[in-house]
Amino acid sequence: MTPRHVLVLERDPVRRERLLEQLRAAGDYPVVAPDGVAAAEAIAVPGFDALLLDLGMADLSLARLREALAPTRPAEPDSLEQAERRHIALMLAHTGGNRRRAAQLLGISRSTLLHKVRKYGLEGR
Numbered sequence: 377m378t379p380r381h382v383l384v385l386e387r388d389p390v391r392r393e394r395l396l397e398q399l400r401a402a403g404d405y406p407v408v409a410p411d412g413v414a415a416a417e418a419i420a421v422p423g424f425d426a427l428l429l430d431l432g433m434a435d436l437s438l439a440r441l442r443e444a445l446a447p448t449r450p451a452e453p454d455s456l457e458q459a460e461r462r463h464i465a466l467m468l469a470h471t472g473g474n475r476r477r478a479a480q481l482l483g484i485s486r487s488t489l490l491h492k493v494r495k496y497g498l499e500g501r
Contacts (some may be wrong), residue, residue, distance in 0.1 A: 379403045379404050379405055380404045380426050381405045381423055381424050381425050381426075381466060382399055382404050382405065382406045382424065382425065382426045382427070383406075383409055383418055383424045383426075383436070384396065384406050384407065384408050384409065384428045385412065385415040385428070385429045385430055386408075386428065387430050387433050390399065392408065395428060396408070404455050405466065406470070406472045407424075407466055407469050407470065408469075409474070411433070412433045412434075412435035412436030413439060413440075414436060414443050415436065416440040416441055417444075419444040420443075420444040421454075421462065422453075423462060423463070423466070425457075439488055440454070447467050459495075461496040463482075464478070464482070464489070464492055464493065464496065464498060465496075467481055467482055468493075468498060475489055475490065475493070
């Protein structure tokens with residue numbers, strides 16, 4: 377089965393960690409949204425295959441969530457550079473900042489990844 381990119385928004389840290397463990401064990405790539413605003417913004421950008429959202433979070437705007445899931449006009453596709461930057465950022469988040477592992481999963485050399493990290497300003501990830 378193809379690994380899925382899953383956005384996780386869960387306020388309970390214990391439940392969130394269990395979800396992340398289960399998703400990783402299934403071979404998926406979970407990404408944690410720190411809050412409802414970030415989740416709504418992330419959903420608006422194509423790239424996630426599944427969403428696990430705690431709809432009871434206070435800062436989660438259901439109106440923004442609806443708009444992100446069913447926009448009134450189709451989103452303009454990202455440039456290749458934007459898509460690459462986003463994918464590298466997701467991979468670094470998935471590996472907890474482990475650049476060697478991220479490079480392996482991306483199928484590129486570590487030096488190539490380091491060059492792209494500098495190019496896209498992802499040093500703090």
